[in-house]
Amino acid sequence: xxxxxxxxxxxxxxxxxxxxxxxxxxxxxxxLIDAEGFPTASVITPSRSEGLWQLALCTSLDESRAKRAANxxxxxxxxxxxxxxxxxxxxxEVVTSADVKREMWYDGxxxxxxxxxxxxxxxxxxTTKRYKLFIDDEEIEGAV
Numbered sequence: 251x252x253x254x255x256x257x258x259x260x261x262x263x264x265x266x267x268x269x270x271x272x273x274x275x276x277x278x279x280x281x282l283i284d285a286e287g288f289p290t291a292s293v294i295t296p297s298r299s300e301g302l303w304q305l306a307l308c309t310s311l312d313e314s315r316a317k318r319a320a321n322x323x324x325x326x327x328x329x330x331x332x333x334x335x336x337x338x339x340x341x342x343e344v345v346t347s348a349d350v351k352r353e354m355w356y357d358g359x360x361x362x363x364x365x366x367x368x369x370x371x372x373x374x375x376x377t378t379k380r381y382k383l384f385i386d387d388e389e390i391e392g393a394v
Contacts, residue, residue, distance in 0.1 A: 255383050256383065258385045259385060262329055263329060266296060278296055279293055279330075280307060280325065280327055281326040282324075285318075294309065298354055302381060303394060304375070304378065305375075305378075306374070306375055307374040308359055308372075309372060310362065311370050319342045320344050323343060324342075326338065326339045333385070334385045336385075338376070338378045340378040341376070343374070343375050344372055344373075345373040348366075350373050351371055351372070379393065381394075
């Protein structure tokens with residue numbers, strides 16, 4: 251039964267990520283620790299995911315998200331609706347590699363950046379360490 255919930259959560263995350271370069275209009279909530287040690291949350295569109303275990307989130311080096319991620323690698327990502335809650339807790343890092351930036355680029359980013367080589371553009375790489383899933387009236391928790 252737990253594997254069924256994990257499989258369903260994986261589908262939800264994949265569905266809510268840009269993946270193939272098309273903006274899906276979906277968002278998740280990214281929580282990071284600020285300079286004073288408090289959790290802060292912001293909405294962001296996931297660019298790509300490898301199931302539940304790794305997410306790529308695109309943002310600007312100028313934004314507080316990238317600065318908070320650079321200062322503290324602890325993070326949480328939450329996908330939720332009336333039917334489900336997929337809460338992932340893990341570590342995040344700021345990636346500025348040109349290859350990764352080009353790979354994660356999608357058309358919707360053109361509203362914010364001049365292109366994949368824009369020096370302000372970066373990717374936040376989130377790696378799940380533990381999860382709490384509520385789907386189909388069942389709740390499970392686990393660690394990777």
